[in-house]
Amino acid sequence: MDDTILRFFNGKYMFIDYAKIMVQAGNGGNGCLSFRREKYIPKGGPDGGDGGKGGDIICEADSQLQTLLDFRYKKHFKAKNGQHGQGANKFGKQGDDVVIRIPVGTVVTNVETGEIIGDLTEKGQQIIIAKGGRGGKGNARFATPTNQAPRKFEEGRPGEAFTMQLELKLLADVGLVGLPNAGKSTLLSRISAAHPKIADYPFTTLIPNLGIVRYRDQHSFVVADIPGLIEGAHTGKGLGIQFLRHIERTRVLVFLVDVQAHDMWEEISTLRNELKEYNPFLLKKPWFVIVTKIDLLADGMTDQAVVLDQQNIKWCPISSVTGEGITDAIQTMWELLQTQDKNEFDTID
Numbered sequence: 001m002d003d004t005i006l007r008f009f010n011g012k013y014m015f016i017d018y019a020k021i022m023v024q025a026g027n028g029g030n031g032c033l034s035f036r037r038e039k040y041i042p043k044g045g046p047d048g049g050d051g052g053k054g055g056d057i058i059c060e061a062d063s064q065l066q067t068l069l070d071f072r073y074k075k076h077f078k079a080k081n082g083q084h085g086q087g088a089n090k091f092g093k094q095g096d097d098v099v100i101r102i103p104v105g106t107v108v109t110n111v112e113t114g115e116i117i118g119d120l121t122e123k124g125q126q127i128i129i130a131k132g133g134r135g136g137k138g139n140a141r142f143a144t145p146t147n148q149a150p151r152k153f154e155e156g157r158p159g160e161a162f163t164m165q166l167e168l169k170l171l172a173d174v175g176l177v178g179l180p181n182a183g184k185s186t187l188l189s190r191i192s193a194a195h196p197k198i199a200d201y202p203f204t205t206l207i208p209n210l211g212i213v214r215y216r217d218q219h220s221f222v223v224a225d226i227p228g229l230i231e232g233a234h235t236g237k238g239l240g241i242q243f244l245r246h247i248e249r250t251r252v253l254v255f256l257v258d259v260q261a262h263d264m265w266e267e268i269s270t271l272r273n274e275l276k277e278y279n280p281f282l283l284k285k286p287w288f289v290i291v292t293k294i295d296l297l298a299d300g301m302t303d304q305a306v307v308l309d310q311q312n313i314k315w316c317p318i319s320s321v322t323g324e325g326i327t328d329a330i331q332t333m334w335e336l337l338q339t340q341d342k343n344e345f346d347t348i349d
Contacts, residue, residue, distance in 0.1 A: 017168040017245070019071035020111060026054025026079040026095035028133035028156025031141070034087030035149065046150055048139040052082030052092035054132030054159040059108055061120035062101040068166055079130075082156060085138040095132055105171045105249065111163040121171065121249075129164060133157035167245065172210060172224035174333050175250035177271055180227075182256040183292035185209065186320040188225040191330055215334050223333070224250060244278045252336045253287040254329075259294050259317070265307050286336045288314035290329055295319035 029051025036044025057079055077100055083092035102108075108117045108129055118127035136154030143150055176184040192211025209225040226246055247253065255271050257264045268289060275282040289308060294317045308315045316332055318325035 017068060019068040019166045020075070021071055021100075021164050021166065022076045022161075023057045023100075023130045023164050024076075024078040024161040025057050025130040025159030026081040026132040027158050028052070028054045028135040029082035029084040029092035029095075030155045031136035031138035031153040032085035032087060032090075033139045033151060033153045035139075036088070043149075045148060046139040046143050047087050047089045048153055049085035049087070049090040050092065050138050050141065051085045051135030051154075051156045052094040053135050054082045054156070055079030055095035055097045056128050056132045057130035057160075058097055058099045059106075059118065059120060059127050059129050060099050060101050061104045061106065061123055061125045063104050063123040065101060065103040067103065068106070068168055071166060079132060079159065081159075082132065082135045084156075085135070085153075089138070089140055092135055094135075097132075099126075100129075102166060103168050105169050107167045107169060109165040109167065111165050113162075117164075130160040130162065133159040169249050170210060170224050170246040171222070172246075172250050173221040173337055174213075174223045174252045174254060175247045176223060176225050176254050176256055177247065177275070178256035179258075179267060179271070182258055183320060184225045184256050187256065187290070187292065187318070187326075187329075188223060190320045190323070190326060192223060213330060213333070215330060219334070221334065221337055244275070247275065247282060248279065251285065251340045252333060253282070253285050254333065255287060255289045256292050257289060259291050259297055264289075264291070264305075265311065268313075286339060288316070288332055288336065291315060291317045293319065293321075294324065295321050 031051050032048035034046065034048040036047045038044055057077060077098050079098045080095035082095045085092045102120065104123055104125075105121060107119050108127070109115065110117055117129050120127065134157045136156045139150050139153045142152045176188065178184050188209060188211045191213050211223050211225070212220050213223050214220050224246060226244075253275075255268050257267045261267050272283060291305070291308075305315075305317070314332065316325050316329045318329050320326070
């Protein structure tokens with residue numbers, strides 16, 4: 001499989017949330033071996049300058065970027081080397097840094113060591129991911145009272161180089177989780193201005209969608225529609241684990257189940273088990289259940305709703321078609337968000 005996960009949909013590249021790139025910081029310039037030579041000054045002493053530091057590789061979070069698409073086509077980044085030192089105690093110029101702009105919400109990892117270098121969650125946040133090499137010392141640095149004409153100098157140090165993994169995790173307050181065709185996209189289009197693709201077949205949603213929900217004209221929060229999960233998603237089945245990562249940053253989870261489901265509680269248990277297998281920490285998030293498509297039942301809710309009450313689960317019945325229950329669902333989302341520290345679930349190890 002290509003290092004980059006790419007979704008091709010409706011003839012267009014839509015979303016890339018994973019990439020690997022090679023980074024090479026600049027090497028430091030060599031120190032200079034030089035002696036002052038002027039008329040009438042035959043023994044002017046050492047005057048070799050130091051080499052310049054190599055340029056760094058820097059990542060910066062850019063709110064204008066939404067995907068890692070650019071890294072499908074450009075995978076190698078190299079900073080400039082520092083210039084060598086010169087005579088007359090002239091220091092070499094420092095190499096220019098390279099700034100790599102990535103979407104807000106991107107986790108940067110050293111592939112070779114597995115170390116997480118940085119997690120850029122704020123606009124404009126920067127982190128040095130590969131440091132340039134130190135410039136070498138010129139021979140003027142080694143002069144002493146007993147060695148006034150040193151011929152010693154240092155070569156510049158090499159810059160850091162490694163393969164870097166970029167992993168984009170969407171930043172949202174509420175995550176909609178459900179089996180394929182549970183009504184997540186329809187709900188998102190109803191409560192926000194987002195326009196996800198909606199159709200009556202599984203896996204309509206192939207990319208995560210975000211929508212801003214207005215609450216009482218004074219507040220707002222972000223809701224993410226995650227592509228449908230199936231049993232075994234944590235092992236890569238269905239759309240695989242590439243979208244489970246987007247649930248990690250949400251503060252509240254909403255499990256959507258179709259009112260016509262054969263066994264609502266079994267579906268909820270399946271979804272929660274997939275999250276547990278992917279990352280047990282996810283089950284610590286506050287959550288509730290939305291029962292969708294209640295407009296399809298002529299006689300109202302089925303007896304399965306009693307099971308939800310018996311499990312002491314907070315739940316809301318809704319119809320995204322008629323609008324029934326939508327206000328209550330938004331109210332519940334908002335109330336759960338108010339119980340959470342905004343930064344409590346921002347980062348998951």
